[in-house]
Every structure is written in C-alpha cells, then in structure tokens.
Amino acid sequence: QGQLVESGGGLVQPGGSLRLSCTASGFVFGILPVAWYRQAPGKQREMVASITTGGERVYYADFVKGRFTISRDNAKNTVYLQMTSLFPEDTAVYYCNVPGPGARSWGQGTQVTVSS
Numbered sequence: 274q275g276q277l278v279e280s281g282g283g284l285v286q287p288g289g290s291l292r293l294s295c296t297a298s299g300f301v302f303g304i305l306p307v308a309w310y311r312q313a314p315g316k317q318r319e320m321v322a323s324i325t326t327g328g329e330r331v332y333y334a335d336f337v338k339g340r341f342t343i344s345r346d347n348a349k350n351t352v353y354l355q356m357t358s359l360f361p362e363d364t365a366v367y368y369c370n371v372p373g374p375g376a377r378s379w380g381q382g383t384q385v386t387v388s389s
Contacts, residue, residue, distance in 0.1 A: 295307065313365040324343045
C-alpha cells in the first residue's frame, strides 16, 4: 500500500509563500499521477492541483490558478506544491494522494495557516 508523508507547512503572513513536499515510501510515485488536496475546518476535502506521471500536464483549481505551482521529482519520489500570494482562505491541512481509484491511505497532512 505504501505511505505518503506531507511536509513544509507552517504559519505565514498573507501574501507570503510556502513550499510543500509530498514523499512516497513503499511504492513508486513516478508511475502515478499525483494530486494535492486541502481541507479547511468544517469543509470537505477539495483538490487543489494535480500532475501527470511525467509532469507534462498539470491541473489547478480556479482558486489557486496563478498562485500555486505543482511539480515533481520522480528520482526523489517527491511531489511539490509551491504556494505564493497566500490568502487567509488558503488556511487548511494539505494532503497529497494518487487521484482516482489508485488512491492510497491518506497521510497526516501538513497544516498551512495564513494569518497576520
């Protein structure tokens, strides 16, 4: 089944930036598409961005377009989410996973808090 570990979250002021990392163990990430999700308190988990196996195609939710960038380094079995121009509304726990039927068990996520 493998394990997903998210890291890089923290407290940042509005307008700030963070870079999240998602590392997989126990399975090869490089042969699978990967997505970042987030879940804010009291809200459902939503997809933020996704990237195909080789990184040739990416998808962004409208609310992060132009601010977030998803990328991957298959040699490191890691997917990244570069977040810029952060808003308080971006506050959430961020998770990564394989989208669709290939999804693994959810990791613990990484908390992102945008506040002054």
